[in-house]
Amino acid sequence: MDCEPGEVAALGTNGMDTATSIDGQIKIDSVKGVSVYIEKLNKSFGSHHVLKDIDLEIRSGETFSIIGPSGTGKSILLRHIIRLETPDSGQIYINGEPIFVDGNPLPQPFRSSMVFQSSALFNSLTVGENVGLWLREHRICPENRIRGIITEKLAIVGLEGKEGLRTSELSGGMKKRVAIARSLAMDPDLVLYDEPTAELDPITTDELAETIVSLRKKTGNTTIIVTHDLNFALYLSDRIAMMYDGEIIETGTPEEIRGSSNPIVQRFIRTTTKGIQGV
Ligand SMILES: Nc1ncnc2c1ncn2[C@@H]1O[C@H](COP(=O)(O)OP(=O)(O)OP(=O)(O)O)[C@@H](O)[C@H]1O
Ligand SMILES: [Mg+2]
Numbered sequence: 001m002d003c004e005p006g007e008v009a010a011l012g013t014n015g016m017d018t019a020t021s022i023d024g025q026i027k028i029d030s031v032k033g034v035s036v037y038i039e040k041l042n043k044s045f046g047s048h049h050v051l052k053d054i055d056l057e058i059r060s061g062e063t064f065s066i067i068g069p070s071g072t073g074k075s076i077l078l079r080h081i082i083r084l085e086t087p088d089s090g091q092i093y094i095n096g097e098p099i100f101v102d103g104n105p106l107p108q109p110f111r112s113s114m115v116f117q118s119s120a121l122f123n124s125l126t127v128g129e130n131v132g133l134w135l136r137e138h139r140i141c142p143e144n145r146i147r148g149i150i151t152e153k154l155a156i157v158g159l160e161g162k163e164g165l166r167t168s169e170l171s172g173g174m175k176k177r178v179a180i181a182r183s184l185a186m187d188p189d190l191v192l193y194d195e196p197t198a199e200l201d202p203i204t205t206d207e208l209a210e211t212i213v214s215l216r217k218k219t220g221n222t223t224i225i226v227t228h229d230l231n232f233a234l235y236l237s238d239r240i241a242m243m244y245d246g247e248i249i250e251t252g253t254p255e256e257i258r259g260s261s262n263p264i265v266q267r268f269i270r271t272t273t274k275g276i277q278g279v
Contacts, residue, residue, distance in 0.1 A: 031187050031219040033061035034095045034110050036081060041090035043076060050076050052246040054090070063216050063223040065233035068243035069268065074226040075117060077243070078192050081224065082114050094190070112190040113183035117198065119175040121167045121182075127154070128163030131182045140186075153181040156211055158204070172199035180208070184215070193225045197232050205229070209236045230269060234258065242268065 041054040050073045058064045066074050079085040081092060083105035092099045099106055121130050131150045135141055141149070154160055157177035167175060176199050183191055193212075197205045213236050216223055227233050233240050234254040241251040242265050250257065250265045260266065 031221050032110070032189050033220045033222040034112075034189050035060040035093075036190070036222065036224070037093040037096075038077075038081075039091050039093070041077070041080060041092065042088045043073075043080070043085065044088055050246050051080075051087070054246075054248055056241060056248055056251070058222060058224060059238075060095075061216070061220045061222055062238045063212065063225070063236055065225045065227055065237040065240045066243055067227060067230060067233050067240060067268070070228075072243045073246045074243055075194050078114060078194055078224065078226055081190075082112055082192060083108075110189040111186050112192070113186060113188040114192040115176070115179045115183045115194060115196055117194040119172075119179040121175055121178055123167050125167065126163060127159065127165045127167065127170070127178050130167060130178055131163075131185050133182065134186050149185055150181075153184045154178075156184060156215075157181045158207060173201060173204055176200060177204070177208075180211075187219065188221060190222045190224070193223070193227075195227060196225060197227060197229045205232060212236055244268075 036056075036058040038054050038056040038058075041051050042049070043051040054077060066077065068074055076085060080087055083099055086100055086103050086105060094108060094110065097106075097108075099108060122133070125133070128147075128150045131153055132146050135146045135149060140146075150163060151160070154162060157180050159174065159177055159181065162174075167178065170178065176196065180193070180196065183193075196208060200208060209232055212223060212225075215221065225233065225237070234257070237254055239251060239253055240257045241248050242257065242260075242262075243249070244264050250260050250262050252260065257265065258269065
Protein backbone atom coordinates (compact mmCIF):
# COMPACT_ATOMS: atom_id res chain seq x y z
CA MET A 1 0.00 0.00 0.00
CA ASP A 2 1.25 3.51 -0.78
CA CYS A 3 1.62 5.90 2.11
CA GLU A 4 1.96 9.63 2.44
CA PRO A 5 5.25 11.28 1.46
CA GLY A 6 7.78 11.26 4.26
CA GLU A 7 11.14 12.79 4.88
CA VAL A 8 14.60 11.39 5.28
CA ALA A 9 14.39 10.09 8.78
CA ALA A 10 16.76 9.21 11.54
CA LEU A 11 14.72 7.98 14.44
CA GLY A 12 16.90 9.21 17.22
CA THR A 13 20.48 8.30 18.00
CA ASN A 14 22.32 6.60 20.82
CA GLY A 15 20.55 3.36 21.39
CA MET A 16 17.41 4.12 19.37
CA ASP A 17 16.31 2.48 16.18
CA THR A 18 17.50 4.41 13.20
CA ALA A 19 15.69 4.51 9.94
CA THR A 20 16.29 6.04 6.60
CA SER A 21 13.49 6.44 4.17
CA ILE A 22 13.14 7.51 0.62
CA ASP A 23 12.67 11.18 -0.03
CA GLY A 24 9.17 11.68 -1.39
CA GLN A 25 6.74 8.80 -1.82
CA ILE A 26 7.26 5.97 0.63
CA LYS A 27 5.90 2.56 -0.13
CA ILE A 28 6.26 0.78 3.14
CA ASP A 29 5.16 -2.54 1.72
CA SER A 30 7.73 -2.52 -1.06
CA VAL A 31 10.82 -3.98 0.56
CA LYS A 32 13.94 -4.45 -1.48
CA GLY A 33 17.04 -6.26 -0.29
CA VAL A 34 20.25 -4.24 -0.42
CA SER A 35 23.86 -5.34 -0.76
CA VAL A 36 26.43 -4.21 1.81
CA TYR A 37 30.10 -4.05 0.91
CA ILE A 38 32.55 -3.11 3.63
CA GLU A 39 36.02 -2.11 2.45
CA LYS A 40 39.10 -1.76 4.64
CA LEU A 41 37.13 -0.30 7.56
CA ASN A 42 39.16 0.96 10.50
CA LYS A 43 38.04 2.47 13.80
CA SER A 44 39.98 3.33 16.92
CA PHE A 45 38.89 4.76 20.26
CA GLY A 46 41.98 6.51 21.60
CA SER A 47 44.78 3.99 21.35
CA HIS A 48 42.38 1.05 21.12
CA HIS A 49 42.21 -0.15 17.50
CA VAL A 50 38.74 -1.75 17.52
CA LEU A 51 38.06 -2.46 13.82
CA LYS A 52 41.07 -3.53 11.80
CA ASP A 53 40.82 -3.45 7.99
CA ILE A 54 37.40 -5.07 7.92
CA ASP A 55 36.47 -6.40 4.48
CA LEU A 56 33.06 -8.01 4.14
CA GLU A 57 30.51 -8.49 1.39
CA ILE A 58 26.87 -9.16 2.25
CA ARG A 59 24.63 -9.92 -0.71
CA SER A 60 21.21 -8.50 -1.37
CA GLY A 61 18.57 -10.63 0.35
CA GLU A 62 21.11 -12.57 2.37
CA THR A 63 20.75 -13.54 6.03
CA PHE A 64 24.27 -12.99 7.33
CA SER A 65 25.51 -13.57 10.87
CA ILE A 66 28.57 -12.21 12.61
CA ILE A 67 29.80 -14.31 15.50
CA GLY A 68 32.71 -13.90 17.86
CA PRO A 69 33.72 -13.42 21.45
CA SER A 70 32.82 -10.43 23.59
CA GLY A 71 34.62 -7.16 22.95
CA THR A 72 35.78 -8.00 19.41
CA GLY A 73 33.95 -5.09 17.75
CA LYS A 74 30.73 -6.72 16.50
CA SER A 75 28.37 -4.02 17.80
CA ILE A 76 30.69 -1.25 16.63
CA LEU A 77 30.69 -2.74 13.14
CA LEU A 78 26.86 -2.78 13.08
CA ARG A 79 26.80 0.83 14.28
CA HIS A 80 28.89 1.80 11.25
CA ILE A 81 26.48 0.07 8.86
CA ILE A 82 23.60 2.16 10.21
CA ARG A 83 25.82 5.25 10.29
CA LEU A 84 25.77 5.85 14.04
CA GLU A 85 29.57 5.67 13.93
CA THR A 86 31.88 6.99 11.24
CA PRO A 87 35.09 5.16 10.32
CA ASP A 88 38.62 6.52 10.66
CA SER A 89 39.30 5.05 7.23
CA GLY A 90 37.64 2.72 4.76
CA GLN A 91 34.17 2.78 3.30
CA ILE A 92 30.83 0.99 3.32
CA TYR A 93 28.90 0.72 0.04
CA ILE A 94 25.20 -0.07 0.12
CA ASN A 95 23.85 -1.10 -3.27
CA GLY A 96 27.17 0.10 -4.63
CA GLU A 97 26.87 3.62 -3.20
CA PRO A 98 29.24 4.91 -0.48
CA ILE A 99 27.50 5.78 2.79
CA PHE A 100 30.18 8.16 4.11
CA VAL A 101 31.72 11.20 2.49
CA ASP A 102 34.56 13.12 4.12
CA GLY A 103 33.87 11.31 7.39
CA ASN A 104 30.16 12.22 7.39
CA PRO A 105 27.19 9.89 6.85
CA LEU A 106 25.07 10.45 3.73
CA PRO A 107 21.27 10.10 3.57
CA GLN A 108 20.31 6.80 1.97
CA PRO A 109 17.51 5.83 -0.42
CA PHE A 110 16.50 2.72 1.51
CA ARG A 111 15.09 1.88 4.93
CA SER A 112 17.23 0.29 7.60
CA SER A 113 16.55 -0.50 11.21
CA MET A 114 18.45 -2.03 14.06
CA VAL A 115 17.40 -3.98 17.12
CA PHE A 116 19.89 -2.85 19.73
CA GLN A 117 21.52 -5.17 22.24
CA SER A 118 19.79 -3.21 25.02
CA SER A 119 16.31 -3.15 23.31
CA ALA A 120 16.25 0.64 23.97
CA LEU A 121 12.49 1.04 24.37
CA PHE A 122 10.83 4.19 25.72
CA ASN A 123 9.63 3.27 29.20
CA SER A 124 7.10 6.08 29.28
CA LEU A 125 5.32 4.68 26.22
CA THR A 126 3.12 1.63 25.83
CA VAL A 127 4.12 -1.36 23.72
CA GLY A 128 1.92 -0.15 20.83
CA GLU A 129 3.26 3.40 21.05
CA ASN A 130 6.82 2.11 20.90
CA VAL A 131 6.08 0.00 17.82
CA GLY A 132 4.24 2.82 16.03
CA LEU A 133 6.63 5.60 16.97
CA TRP A 134 8.53 5.92 13.70
CA LEU A 135 5.37 5.72 11.57
CA ARG A 136 3.62 8.39 13.65
CA GLU A 137 6.63 10.70 13.89
CA HIS A 138 6.94 10.74 10.15
CA ARG A 139 3.23 10.69 9.40
CA ILE A 140 3.82 7.90 6.98
CA CYS A 141 0.32 6.41 7.03
CA PRO A 142 -3.16 7.29 8.19
CA GLU A 143 -3.75 6.46 11.87
CA ASN A 144 -5.97 3.43 11.21
CA ARG A 145 -3.28 1.93 8.95
CA ILE A 146 -0.64 2.56 11.65
CA ARG A 147 -2.80 0.71 14.18
CA GLY A 148 -3.09 -2.17 11.72
CA ILE A 149 0.68 -2.29 11.24
CA ILE A 150 1.23 -2.32 15.03
CA THR A 151 -1.17 -5.26 15.42
CA GLU A 152 0.46 -7.11 12.51
CA LYS A 153 4.05 -6.63 13.74
CA LEU A 154 3.19 -7.58 17.33
CA ALA A 155 1.58 -10.78 16.04
CA ILE A 156 4.79 -11.62 14.16
CA VAL A 157 6.71 -11.61 17.44
CA GLY A 158 4.00 -13.43 19.39
CA LEU A 159 2.72 -10.42 21.33
CA GLU A 160 -0.73 -10.04 19.84
CA GLY A 161 -3.06 -7.95 21.94
CA LYS A 162 -0.27 -6.50 24.12
CA GLU A 163 -0.45 -2.97 22.66
CA GLY A 164 -1.62 -1.38 25.91
CA LEU A 165 1.06 -2.77 28.25
CA ARG A 166 3.67 -0.41 29.68
CA THR A 167 7.21 -1.40 28.80
CA SER A 168 8.06 -1.37 32.52
CA GLU A 169 5.63 -4.31 32.88
CA LEU A 170 7.55 -6.50 30.42
CA SER A 171 10.17 -9.19 30.96
CA GLY A 172 13.54 -8.83 29.21
CA GLY A 173 12.50 -11.26 26.48
CA MET A 174 9.23 -9.45 25.85
CA LYS A 175 11.10 -6.14 25.60
CA LYS A 176 13.36 -7.70 22.98
CA ARG A 177 10.34 -8.86 21.01
CA VAL A 178 8.78 -5.38 21.16
CA ALA A 179 12.08 -3.95 19.92
CA ILE A 180 11.98 -6.41 17.02
CA ALA A 181 8.36 -5.49 16.21
CA ARG A 182 9.34 -1.81 16.30
CA SER A 183 12.22 -2.41 13.90
CA LEU A 184 9.86 -4.20 11.51
CA ALA A 185 7.24 -1.44 11.56
CA MET A 186 8.86 0.42 8.69
CA ASP A 187 9.32 -2.75 6.59
CA PRO A 188 13.09 -2.30 6.43
CA ASP A 189 15.13 -3.21 3.37
CA LEU A 190 18.04 -3.86 5.72
CA VAL A 191 17.50 -5.07 9.27
CA LEU A 192 20.25 -5.53 11.83
CA TYR A 193 19.93 -7.49 15.03
CA ASP A 194 22.45 -7.15 17.84
CA GLU A 195 22.22 -10.23 20.06
CA PRO A 196 18.52 -10.86 19.35
CA THR A 197 18.36 -14.05 21.43
CA ALA A 198 20.24 -12.79 24.48
CA GLU A 199 17.22 -12.68 26.78
CA LEU A 200 14.96 -15.17 25.05
CA ASP A 201 14.03 -18.64 26.26
CA PRO A 202 14.70 -21.56 23.87
CA ILE A 203 11.12 -21.72 22.54
CA THR A 204 11.00 -17.99 21.80
CA THR A 205 14.45 -18.26 20.24
CA ASP A 206 13.18 -20.96 17.88
CA GLU A 207 10.14 -18.84 17.05
CA LEU A 208 12.36 -15.85 16.34
CA ALA A 209 14.53 -17.95 14.03
CA GLU A 210 11.40 -19.00 12.10
CA THR A 211 10.19 -15.38 12.03
CA ILE A 212 13.47 -14.14 10.54
CA VAL A 213 13.52 -16.95 7.96
CA SER A 214 9.91 -16.33 6.91
CA LEU A 215 10.35 -12.54 6.80
CA ARG A 216 13.30 -12.95 4.50
CA LYS A 217 11.30 -15.31 2.25
CA LYS A 218 8.32 -12.96 2.24
CA THR A 219 10.11 -9.65 1.82
CA GLY A 220 13.52 -10.42 0.30
CA ASN A 221 15.14 -8.03 2.80
CA THR A 222 18.77 -8.23 3.85
CA THR A 223 19.34 -9.33 7.43
CA ILE A 224 22.54 -8.98 9.45
CA ILE A 225 22.68 -10.63 12.85
CA VAL A 226 25.32 -10.34 15.54
CA THR A 227 25.04 -13.23 17.92
CA HIS A 228 26.85 -15.37 20.48
CA ASP A 229 24.27 -18.07 19.80
CA LEU A 230 26.04 -20.36 17.41
CA ASN A 231 23.10 -22.75 16.91
CA PHE A 232 20.90 -19.80 15.98
CA ALA A 233 23.46 -18.53 13.47
CA LEU A 234 24.06 -21.98 11.99
CA TYR A 235 20.33 -22.60 11.63
CA LEU A 236 19.22 -19.46 9.83
CA SER A 237 22.23 -17.91 8.10
CA ASP A 238 23.14 -18.12 4.46
CA ARG A 239 26.66 -17.21 5.49
CA ILE A 240 28.52 -16.45 8.71
CA ALA A 241 31.60 -14.36 9.47
CA MET A 242 33.66 -14.85 12.60
CA MET A 243 35.23 -11.77 14.18
CA TYR A 244 38.16 -11.98 16.52
CA ASP A 245 40.06 -9.07 18.02
CA GLY A 246 38.73 -6.56 15.49
CA GLU A 247 39.32 -8.71 12.42
CA ILE A 248 37.23 -11.00 10.26
CA ILE A 249 39.08 -14.29 10.53
CA GLU A 250 36.67 -16.59 8.64
CA THR A 251 33.67 -16.25 6.34
CA GLY A 252 31.59 -19.07 4.92
CA THR A 253 28.38 -21.03 4.83
CA PRO A 254 27.29 -22.71 8.07
CA GLU A 255 28.83 -25.96 6.74
CA GLU A 256 32.10 -24.21 5.96
CA ILE A 257 32.22 -22.57 9.39
CA ARG A 258 31.56 -25.90 11.09
CA GLY A 259 34.34 -27.47 9.06
CA SER A 260 36.79 -24.58 9.39
CA SER A 261 40.37 -25.55 10.09
CA ASN A 262 41.06 -22.20 11.77
CA PRO A 263 41.89 -23.10 15.40
CA ILE A 264 40.22 -19.94 16.77
CA VAL A 265 36.96 -20.80 14.98
CA GLN A 266 37.14 -24.38 16.19
CA ARG A 267 37.77 -23.25 19.76
CA PHE A 268 34.81 -20.86 19.59
CA ILE A 269 32.59 -23.67 18.32
CA ARG A 270 33.77 -26.05 21.05
CA THR A 271 33.56 -23.62 23.93
CA THR A 272 30.46 -21.62 23.05
CA THR A 273 28.06 -22.22 25.90
CA LYS A 274 25.31 -23.70 23.76
CA GLY A 275 27.77 -25.76 21.71
CA ILE A 276 27.10 -27.33 18.38
CA GLN A 277 25.32 -30.40 19.69
CA GLY A 278 21.97 -31.15 18.17
CA VAL A 279 22.51 -29.04 15.05
N1 LIG B 1 32.37 4.67 22.46
C1 LIG B 1 33.41 3.91 22.77
N2 LIG B 1 34.53 4.44 23.33
C2 LIG B 1 35.59 3.69 23.62
N3 LIG B 1 35.65 2.34 23.42
C3 LIG B 1 34.58 1.76 22.87
C4 LIG B 1 33.40 2.49 22.53
N4 LIG B 1 32.50 1.64 22.01
C5 LIG B 1 33.08 0.42 22.03
N5 LIG B 1 34.32 0.50 22.55
C6 LIG B 1 35.24 -0.63 22.71
O1 LIG B 1 35.32 -1.32 21.48
C7 LIG B 1 35.46 -2.71 21.71
C8 LIG B 1 34.43 -3.45 20.91
O2 LIG B 1 33.14 -3.17 21.44
P1 LIG B 1 31.83 -3.85 20.88
O3 LIG B 1 30.70 -3.30 21.68
O4 LIG B 1 31.76 -3.70 19.42
O5 LIG B 1 32.09 -5.38 21.25
P2 LIG B 1 31.18 -6.65 20.92
O6 LIG B 1 31.98 -7.55 20.03
O7 LIG B 1 29.86 -6.20 20.43
O8 LIG B 1 31.07 -7.33 22.37
P3 LIG B 1 29.80 -8.05 23.08
O9 LIG B 1 29.74 -9.41 22.45
O10 LIG B 1 30.21 -8.11 24.53
O11 LIG B 1 28.58 -7.22 22.86
C9 LIG B 1 35.33 -2.93 23.22
O12 LIG B 1 36.61 -3.10 23.76
C10 LIG B 1 34.71 -1.64 23.71
O13 LIG B 1 35.14 -1.35 25.00
MG1 LIG C 1 27.96 -6.18 21.29
